[in-house]
Amino acid sequence: MSTAPAIAPDAERLRRRLDAMARIGASAGGGVTRLALTEEDGRARDLLARWLHEIGLEVRMDAVGNLFGIRAGREDAPAVLVGSHLDTVVDGGRLDGSLGVLAALEAAQTLEERGIATRRPLAIVSFTNEEGVRFQPDMMGSLAFAGHLSVEQMRGAAADDGATAGECLQRIGYAGERAPGDLPVHAFLELHIEQGPLLERAGATIGVVEGVQGLSWTEIRLRGEANHAGTTPFDARHDAGLVAAEIVAFARALSRERGPGLRATAGSLRLAPGAVNIIPGEATLTVDLRHPEEASLAAAEEALERFAAERAAREGVAIAMQRLARTFPIRFDPTLVGLVEATAHRLGRTTLRLTSGAGHDAQILAACHPAAMVFVPSRGGRSHCPQEETAPADIAAGAAVLLQVVLQLAEAV
Numbered sequence: 001m002s003t004a005p006a007i008a009p010d011a012e013r014l015r016r017r018l019d020a021m022a023r024i025g026a027s028a029g030g031g032v033t034r035l036a037l038t039e040e041d042g043r044a045r046d047l048l049a050r051w052l053h054e055i056g057l058e059v060r061m062d063a064v065g066n067l068f069g070i071r072a073g074r075e076d077a078p079a080v081l082v083g084s085h086l087d088t089v090v091d092g093g094r095l096d097g098s099l100g101v102l103a104a105l106e107a108a109q110t111l112e113e114r115g116i117a118t119r120r121p122l123a124i125v126s127f128t129n130e131e132g133v134r135f136q137p138d139m140m141g142s143l144a145f146a147g148h149l150s151v152e153q154m155r156g157a158a159a160d161d162g163a164t165a166g167e168c169l170q171r172i173g174y175a176g177e178r179a180p181g182d183l184p185v186h187a188f189l190e191l192h193i194e195q196g197p198l199l200e201r202a203g204a205t206i207g208v209v210e211g212v213q214g215l216s217w218t219e220i221r222l223r224g225e226a227n228h229a230g231t232t233p234f235d236a237r238h239d240a241g242l243v244a245a246e247i248v249a250f251a252r253a254l255s256r257e258r259g260p261g262l263r264a265t266a267g268s269l270r271l272a273p274g275a276v277n278i279i280p281g282e283a284t285l286t287v288d289l290r291h292p293e294e295a296s297l298a299a300a301e302e303a304l305e306r307f308a309a310e311r312a313a314r315e316g317v318a319i320a321m322q323r324l325a326r327t328f329p330i331r332f333d334p335t336l337v338g339l340v341e342a343t344a345h346r347l348g349r350t351t352l353r354l355t356s357g358a359g360h361d362a363q364i365l366a367a368c369h370p371a372a373m374v375f376v377p378s379r380g381g382r383s384h385c386p387q388e389e390t391a392p393a394d395i396a397a398g399a400a401v402l403l404q405v406v407l408q409l410a411e412a413v
């Protein structure tokens with residue numbers, strides 16, 4: 001049995017804002033390309049800052065470009081922090097990240113319009129560079145906020161085009177002065193699309209996220225010898241491309257062998273010189289490993305490294321491996337997780353407890369503050385692509401659960 005909530009967010013306003021945000025960096029096929037710290041990211045921040053100002057929040061930015069809107073509480077207590085990120089992958093979807101930021105904004109505006117003062121301050125946040133496409137590591141803003149990455153490290157990160165994150169922050173006007181983390185936090189909440197098919201398969205509206213699986217990104221550089229495709233005997237070849245291809249296939253085999261928890265993906269592969277009649281002299285590829293258990297993730301890393309080294313040695317190819325990113329599996333605060341679940345049930349929503357397959361800012365915050373996430377279904381389980389979609393009713397349901405959880409946390413002693 002469900003009872004209607006006393007207050008609900010304005011789903012139509014949220015939809016309009018999601019549409020407006022999706023126009024910044026919109027691609028022809030309906031996707032969005034808004035890489036971190038680009039001009040498009042700057043425009044997205046400008047739009048968010050304008051909305052924050054319009055509803056009377058205090059707009060702040062820190063030294064790594066995390067953008068905040070603060071709504072004061074009745075007491076000067078640690079804040080309930082709510083948000084996500086505005087950057088996207090290349091030709092990504094319109095909801096990944098934006099939904100969490102704009103639903104948080106909607107929650108603040110709803111409280112504002114109803115004249116509801118909360119005991120604790122409410123802080124809306126958009127974290128810098130969650131996706132990690134242009135600058136590594138990913139989740140850069142939340143890492144700095146949690147004290148795991150220094151401002152110097154963040155600003156020194158370089159993109160492929162040679163620009164540093166610090167230069168780009170300056171250029172778009174979001175190099176704040178405040179030290180990251182200079183905001184006492186009571187709890188962190190993030191609404192996000194699931195980016196997988198589990199909710200849809202279960203016919204559930206609200207995902208109660210219990211944790212996030214660990215992630216390990218490795219870049220593998222192989223240096224063999226470019227040579228003539230027609231004249232070089234096989235026993236004289238040092239084919240970097242062949243070794244790279246074996247690693248790609250190994251990633252899938254490893255997932256099959258050690259599944260279902262393990263997901264291994266070789267997502268990028270470049271061969272040089274990259275011509276039809278030349279044995280590849282160089283290859284660079286990346287492998288993304290994920291697992292909900294730390295021991296299994298570490299074992300998969302070791303297996304990958306052993307295999308790659310062995311195949312490179314066999315082909316007479318030099319190999320260098322570099323870890324691009326590494327996060328430990330985390331479990332969210334059980335009390336907060338329970339609160340999300342109970343709130344969703346109170347609003348008459350069906351729920352499913354799950355572990356996030358994707359990385360999120362909330363997992364970084366979880367290391368130092370109670371944190372939790374609310375998921376809504378992704379149509380067809382699709383994300384990081386233009387087809388990324390969530391039914392409007394599900395978006396409204398997620399925003400309503402978020403608002404009610406925020407309200408309870410903001411009043412909690």
Ligand SMILES: [Zn+2]
Binds near residue numbers: 085096097192
């Ligand atoms: Zn995201």
